[in-house]
Amino acid sequence: MNLDKNILVKLKDAGFRQNGKWLVKGVSLVVEKGKIVTLIGPNGSGKSTTAKIALGIYKKIDGEVEKYTNKIGYVPQKVTIDWTLPLRVSDFMVLTENIKDDAINEALSLTGVEHLKNKNLGTLSGGEFQRVLLARAISKKPELLVLDEPVQGVDFTGEIALYELIKKISEELNCGILLISHDLHTVMSATDYVVCLNGHVCCSGSPIDVAKNKEYKVLFGEQASQTLSIYEHKHDHVHSHEGDIKKN
């Protein structure tokens, strides 16, 4: 039963095993409306697996997953479009749901690729394709967005703009976002809750709490921790009421 109406998806001690090997286990997290939850962790730490558990792509899982919405937009980590299928950007935009032309144009222009609407998907560059993927996911006006490294291959200025867009969308649509990213610096400034994975949850909490965590430092190194403390420093007037913040 969903007592809290803001909850969109909830993982309780969830795990997934493939060929006898645990890809991830013991993950608990909650994504709420209007909140951004970010998964971080090294390669192979189970970030994408966790996202797929939350989405219901993996069905034979350990633990529990409760999903309270069907309006979902998903940007997978890897999408390969077969050349045997001729597909334009405009065809791809209505892949899972029929969306009005206005909404398609709006989403494409938000991610800066309106001019590619009639191009064949196979002719796009990696960064352009990534922008189309994001546009498709947001054009549905979803309640839950699951973004698996949504800005990979996007140029530096574009990256910042897209993260700002993601933040704006979560506020405007009041949708919950489950985000996977490697870019600690940008991500941390926009995230409400961070889950640090390494086959299991090694720590979780607000960005500041995670940055202070010992396991996080072991996993990402002292420098990453400092990256976060720069962020912390910039914003410590906001968080000062939380009390003692130790400098690294």
Added chain:
Amino acid sequence: MFDDFFIRALVAGIGVAFVTGPLGCFVVWRRLSYFGDTLSHSALLGVTIAYSFELNIAVSVFIISSVIALILIQLQKKTNLPGDALLGLLAHSSLAVGLVVIGFLTFIRFDIMGLLFGDILAVTIDDLVIIWIGGGLILLVLKLIWKPLFASTVNYELAEAEGLNPDRAKAIFTILMAAIIAISIKMVGLLLITGMLIIPAAMARNISDNPRKMIIFSIIGGLLSVIIGLFSSLEFNSPSGPSIITASLILFVLSLLKIKQSIHLKN
């Protein structure tokens, strides 16, 4: 007008082409040509069972092909053999069993050539009814499962994540494949049905830049193949199936010219 065997064959062939067009595109997109082969080989068993128990051929073939498809799905789940090995196993064993059963049915005279390569003389009014009603149903169901089937053809995980239930669409599509083989076996013959599915779709791929166009061209290609093939079958007394497939091959070769042209334009 249906008294004339040739008109009957033409009407039957046109009905088949309307269905193989869109279905063939999915066969190409989803890389199912060997799956189609396996189902059509198993159709021989369906035909022999129809003769043994005096059943309608289309119904019997539909049932046997569906059963073979279900067995295949189960084997894929429960064994570690690669997909193509399982397809080969089922295709050849069902063909062999079908031929062995024919050997036992000495009391019936079989037109094996007609079975393998199609026979326009054999199309009856009943067949026309089955092709047009069955074909209409296939297209209707395909339209109903279009969204999940197409989305999962592009990307399975996107379709699954966004709640489209692609597994159900895939299972239904498998049954549609069995159905199209059942209704087209008399026209094209069981050895060449997959050709009727793939070649017009492959031709259409060469000249299309979006999925809707590809389906329309695939249907047109199928229709032209049937009409040209049947007229030449009448003219040269060649078996209907191979004539239709040869016509579609010629259309495919012509479509290659278009590719060459567009490559030329790009440079």
